[in-house]
Amino acid sequence: MYDVIIIGAGTAGLTAAIYTQRAGKTALLLEAKAYGGQIVNTPDIENYPGYKHISGFEFATNLYEQAKELGAELKYERALSIRDGGNERKTVVTNAGEYECKAVILATGAKNRPLGLENEQKMVGSGVSYCATCDGMFFRGREVAVVGGGNTAIEDASFLSNYCSKVYLIHRRDAFRGDAKGVKALKEKDNVEFVLNSAVTKLLGKFRLEGIEVTNKLDGSVKTIPVAGLFVAVGQQPENESFSDVVSLDEGGYIAAGEDCRTGTEGIFTAGDCRTKTVRQLTTAAADGAVAALAACKS
Numbered sequence: 432m433y434d435v436i437i438i439g440a441g442t443a444g445l446t447a448a449i450y451t452q453r454a455g456k457t458a459l460l461l462e463a464k465a466y467g468g469q470i471v472n473t474p475d476i477e478n479y480p481g482y483k484h485i486s487g488f489e490f491a492t493n494l495y496e497q498a499k500e501l502g503a504e505l506k507y508e509r510a511l512s513i514r515d516g517g518n519e520r521k522t523v524v525t526n527a528g529e530y531e532c533k534a535v536i537l538a539t540g541a542k543n544r545p546l547g548l549e550n551e552q553k554m555v556g557s558g559v560s561y562c563a564t565c566d567g568m569f570f571r572g573r574e575v576a577v578v579g580g581g582n583t584a585i586e587d588a589s590f591l592s593n594y595c596s597k598v599y600l601i602h603r604r605d606a607f608r609g610d611a612k613g614v615k616a617l618k619e620k621d622n623v624e625f626v627l628n629s630a631v632t633k634l635l636g637k638f639r640l641e642g643i644e645v646t647n648k649l650d651g652s653v654k655t656i657p658v659a660g661l662f663v664a665v666g667q668q669p670e671n672e673s674f675s676d677v678v679s680l681d682e683g684g685y686i687a688a689g690e691d692c693r694t695g696t697e698g699i700f701t702a703g704d705c706r707t708k709t710v711r712q713l714t715t716a717a718a719d720g721a722v723a724a725l726a727a728c729k730s
């Protein structure tokens with residue numbers, strides 16, 4: 432029996448594991464893919480206190496090693512459900528087995544939101560990508576487009592502009608959600624063109640992406656932009672349905688919980704991007720991990 436099982440080994444989950452182990456309790460992390468979560472795809476983190484610059488991969492690796500050295504265990508298994516046996520008795524069912532614990536922390540993060548266009552999923556790997564740092568190199572010297580107006584889109588456009596001959600940044604409004612500093616830096620680049628108040632409405636090409644159809648939302652005009660790659664960076668969506676029988680979800684599918692990371696179900700806590708919150712940042716994910724772990728260790 433573990434003291435705490437943490438579902439998800441992103442920034443929130445790994446921080447929760449560090450705090451659990453330092454409280455003298457045992458933590459098991461369950462992760463379906465790779466440790467680190469979304470941040471591993473960020474080339475350069477500039478806004479985590481104490482680091483002027485660090486890559487997402489290095490940041491995630493440091494966190495993982497810190498948790499491991501403190502004794503946290505990590506199993507690469509997908510958590511499928513939780514059986515709530517009441518106070519201090521929870522069973523987490525995975526694709527490979529069942530694990531008992533006193534408390535659970537849900538730190539499931541969020542996954543990339545698709546645009547929902549015809550052929551979008553078919554073209555993943557053939558021109559459509561959700562990760563500029565993973566796939567950007569394949570488009571060296573080519574023309575590409577990034578869609579979105581948050582920090583991910585801004586960072587992706589900046590990263591791609593270093594390798595690609597031209598980057599179109601397509602956003603559905605004319606105001607950006609991402610940091611003004613990043614937008615300003617992009618405006619100064621000769622090979623970045625802003626296409627604002629516009630939506631990608633069609634993917635062109637039979638087997639590979641050959642271009643995109645873009646519709647201006649203000650005047651309805653439609654134009655074709657020939658690009659070899661489209662990087663979709665329109666935010667994330669949560670994946671919490673498997674746990675909706677033991678915790679409440681809000682209308683967006685996020686786990687309903689406040690700053691205390693308590694779900695309303697005794698012994699089940701939540702941390703990071705998967706919970707209802709207004710600011711989804713590395714700092715807030717790490718803060719949640721600490722809050723949830725300390726609460727779980729006391730429960």
Ligand code: NAP
Pocket residue numbers: 473475476477478544545546578579580581582583584586603604607608609630664665666667710711712713
């Ligand atoms: P985000 O901030 O939620 O931005 C998503 C963007 O996509 C918004 O501009 C949104 O437009 C647009 N969008 C959403 N759905 C769309 C659709 N169906 N079609 C077209 N456009 C759509 O997502 P994010 O950029 O992935 O960032 C997620 C969180 O991580 C944020 O808190 C961000 O600050 C953080 N982050 C931080 C760093 C860093 O600190 N280094 C790096 C990356 C991300 P509207 O603006 O019109 O809603």
